Amino acid sequence: MNLPDNIFSDITQHGRDLLLRHAIPTDASVRDALAAINNLSGAAMTLFAITPQGSLAGTVTDGDIRRAIIAGAGLDDMVERVMHTGFLSVSPGEDEFLAIAEGRRRRLSLLPVVRDGHICDIIDLQSVKTRLPIDAVLMAGGRGERLRPLTLTTPKPLLEVGGKPIIDYNIDELEACGVRNIYVTVNYLAEQIMEHFSRRKGTARIVCVREPRRLGTIGSLALIDDFSNDDVLLMNSDLLTGIDFEAMYLHHKRNGADITVAAVPYTVSVPFAIMRLEGEKVVGLEEKPTYNYLANAGVYLLKRHLMERIPKGEFLDAPDFVTSVIDDGGNVGCFPLQGTWIDIGSPDDYRHANEMMSHPLLRR
Secondary structure (H helix, E strand, O other): OOOOHHHHOOOOHHHHHHHHHHEEEOOOEHHHHHHHHHOOOOOOOOEEEEOOOOOEEEEEOHHHHHHHHHOOOOOOOEHHHHOEOOOOOEOOOOOHHHHHHHHHHOOOOEEEEEEOOEEEEEEEOOOOOOOOOEEEEEEEOOOOHHHOOOOOOOOHHHOEEOOEEHHHHHHHHHHHOOOOEEEEEEOOOHHHHHHHHHHOOOOOEEEEEEOOOOOHHHHHHHHOOOOOOOEEEEEEOOEEEOOOHHHHHHHHHHOOOOEEEEEEEEEEEOOOEEEEEEOOEEEEEEEOOEEEEEEEEEEEEEEHHHHHHOOOOOOOOHHHHHHHHHHOOOOEEEEEOOOOEEEOOOHHHHHHHHHHHOOHHHOO
């Protein structure tokens, strides 16, 4: 089957690889389409019907062919008779996040990105959870002093848990959510982290940003001036968490928040009876009470315009920054995190994380 050369003139490499396997000319036979679908066994079993001019005319699945044959089509008819012309696509610059959600609702496997009628990319919905319109910053500059001697020669984010560096769990999840720009702020043993990402293959552009000195969780954001989205995810790189980034983003947008802070439940049990006092008079006793709180999980979604509040070159930590936004009338929301959350700050935390990740059922 001959495909027009111009279908590959304006397409990403990832999209090109998929299109080579999934394209079929509109003037090919239905028999050819069935053979092509059969050869896709184990992959997304969808074909893109391409006109002689290189435009996307429709999609073809075995279900489309089956319905067409019931309606009277034959195996020697052309693909254009059986293709589905009401296909879902997305344009460059359009909100891919919403299109992917609609594609999942329709149980699609592939979503074409189309410019001027031509496919310029293909989103594989079997491997990509979503494409969040956010940039991400992972903080990886800490010294990990409570984990010494492990961190004397290895930066904490590169310590392996379950045979994989801690930071890579978070990078992999962000890539699965379609995040394309990831910044990693580095300081202590920075060269090792920079070398790690120079060798890493993935779908995101990962940029290491070197702090001239410790600037705090928020202070280092002032070193980055090329964010491309209106919302920025900021998180500690040494967290082992199953946080749902898509759910957090939706929560952030629905509430119109300037900052959304992820939170984990934290329970304090007092092993004594607690007195209730009025002055020096005891008015009651509460036996061994338990108090439930929500604690900061070290994951934030921020509006990009807030970067203007960050003084360049000055130390600024997250609690102080969030408090200043609240004091100025900003909208700060809370996103309760469900599932795994381990802040690997001690040898016991590290042993627990390795034990948990050694069990396949507990991996995310």
